[in-house]
Amino acid sequence: MTYLxxxxxxxxxxxxxxxxxxVVVRSRGERLPVAxxxxxxxxxxxxxxxxxxxxxxxxxxxxxxxHISGIRIGLxxxxxxxxxxxxxxxxxxxWALVHGRRRRSHE
Numbered sequence: 001m002t003y004l005x006x007x008x009x010x011x012x013x014x015x016x017x018x019x020x021x022x023v024v025v026r027s028r029g030e031r032l033p034v035a036x037x038x039x040x041x042x043x044x045x046x047x048x049x050x051x052x053x054x055x056x057x058x059x060x061x062x063x064x065x066x067h068i069s070g071i072r073i074g075l076x077x078x079x080x081x082x083x084x085x086x087x088x089x090x091x092x093x094x095w096a097l098v099h100g101r102r103r104r105s106h107e
């Protein structure tokens with residue numbers, strides 16, 4: 001399995017979680033804001049690029065060329081950015097679903 005395929009599956013799962021959370025939150029008459037997730041995604045991507053470049057340059061880890069697309073930002077394969085993006089997309093949705101369930105159980 002290539003990192004690109006794994007990244008696509010991860011991002012697709014994150015989007016599904018976010019969409020489900022959006023639908024559930026809207027049914028409660030609330031909203032799930034997008035701007036905080038976009039800001040978090042930007043910050044996480046920048047930090048990932050900076051620190052992964054440093055770790056790869058230091059020889060802490062490497063990627064097999066046969067498993068990556070070949071597109072890189074510095075030394076970082078583009079696939080490596082899927083993890084922070086998936087977190088920024090899915091975690092607010094997971095939080096909204098769990099927090100809403102807890103709030104309803106306490107009422």
